[in-house]
Structures are given as C-alpha cells and as structure tokens.
Amino acid sequence: MKKDFICIGHRGAMGHAPENTLLSIEKALEFGVKWIEIDVYCVEGKLIVIHDDRLERTTNGKGYVQNQNIKYIRSLDAGKGQRIPFLEEVIKLIEGRASLNIELKGINTAEEVLKSIHANIKTRKWKKENFLISSFNHHELNKVKLYDPKIRTGALICALPLDYASFGSILGAYSINPSIEFVNSEFIKDAHKRGMKVLVYTVNHPEDMRKMYDLGADGIFTNYPDVFFDLFG
Numbered sequence: 172m173k174k175d176f177i178c179i180g181h182r183g184a185m186g187h188a189p190e191n192t193l194l195s196i197e198k199a200l201e202f203g204v205k206w207i208e209i210d211v212y213c214v215e216g217k218l219i220v221i222h223d224d225r226l227e228r229t230t231n232g233k234g235y236v237q238n239q240n241i242k243y244i245r246s247l248d249a250g251k252g253q254r255i256p257f258l259e260e261v262i263k264l265i266e267g268r269a270s271l272n273i274e275l276k277g278i279n280t281a282e283e284v285l286k287s288i289h290a291n292i293k294t295r296k297w298k299k300e301n302f303l304i305s306s307f308n309h310h311e312l313n314k315v316k317l318y319d320p321k322i323r324t325g326a327l328i329c330a331l332p333l334d335y336a337s338f339g340s341i342l343g344a345y346s347i348n349p350s351i352e353f354v355n356s357e358f359i360k361d362a363h364k365r366g367m368k369v370l371v372y373t374v375n376h377p378e379d380m381r382k383m384y385d386l387g388a389d390g391i392f393t394n395y396p397d398v399f400f401d402l403f404g
Contacts (some may be wrong), residue, residue, distance in 0.1 A: 280393025
C-alpha cells in the first residue's frame, strides 16, 4: 500500500460508537487512525460537535441545534450516555495522537474555529498541519483562507462538475473531498494536476476501499477504521 493512503475516522468510528462523541473518537484512536473527522456548529459562541442541524436523530433532544441554548444541548444524551462534546474536549482528547478534520456545519463557524485552532497551536502541541477545515459551504472555506491563508482547507462536494477540480483551485484548497457516488479517475487526476489531495467519503465496504485506492485517491473517510486496517494493514 502506498504510504500516503490515509484512513480518516468519520465522526470518530461511528460504525462502533455514537457518532461525534468522545467515545466514538476514542474508539477510532484505538483502531490506530491518524486522522479524525468531526462536525461543528457554533451556539452561543461555543463550538459543539454534532452533524445534523436538528437534534432528533442523534440525541434525545428536539429542535434545531442553533435554536437551543448550551445548557440544554449539554444536558442531552447523544447515545450510550455520551454528551454532545465541545470542540475543545475533542482537541484535548486526541492531542498528540492524531490530526483533526473539522467540518464547518453551521453558518459563521469559520472565525470561531480558527480562534480555537490558533489558541491550541499557541498553548498545546498542535501545529497548523494537524488541522484540516472542510465544508460544503465554500463561502465559509473562503472566509478561512481570508483569515489565515496557511490553514489547510478541504472542499466538500457531492457532484461531478464539468470542470472537475477547478473550483478547488479557486478556493486554494489543500484537498477536495468528494462523495464516493461521483468520484472517478479523471476527477482525481485533475485534482492531482492542480496540486490537491482527494479524500473520498464515506467508504465503508472493503471492495470500495480497494477501488478508491486503485483509482488513486489519497485517502478515505470511513465509519469502520478496523475494516480499513484489516484490508491494508
């Protein structure tokens, strides 16, 4: 296996533990991942780790995430007695053990996430290259680059554009993160010609993992890091 084909734990190891919880993240670390992906919203100035814009699917709460207050959000059960974590709790848990891909979910998250990153680079063992900020909202990614051009960004996409990876070049992205439903070898080659990595989501079946490797992708997001390591070692 080529050394740079990486496994990114999707919301931790959500195939084995409740997604985006400290339990899920710890499980991914136990499997040996070098990268973990989480999702972040900003509520009352606090960065919380949750994927959906509503609470019902992943917690025992109700309503839109950004319509609630922090006290209510932190009182909820996110599965197996886990709470919705703060971003800072995740950063503290994985420090020195893996790098972190933070997906911006809510609006106006770019600035707060960058503040957190800069603070942790200053006070902890983190380096800029240990972070990747991604989003489907390319306006938020553009804000990241305006605030700090040296932070790595990953442009998420669920389509196969006519001009392939050119949008990533416009954004100054480190990587393009496409859906497995749309990625092909032409897209990957175009991204590589433009100097960008290709990290494919969400790849859970061994046959698909092998396919992404053979197509030339640089890594995958998976709910099952154990399956990846069983396949590739």
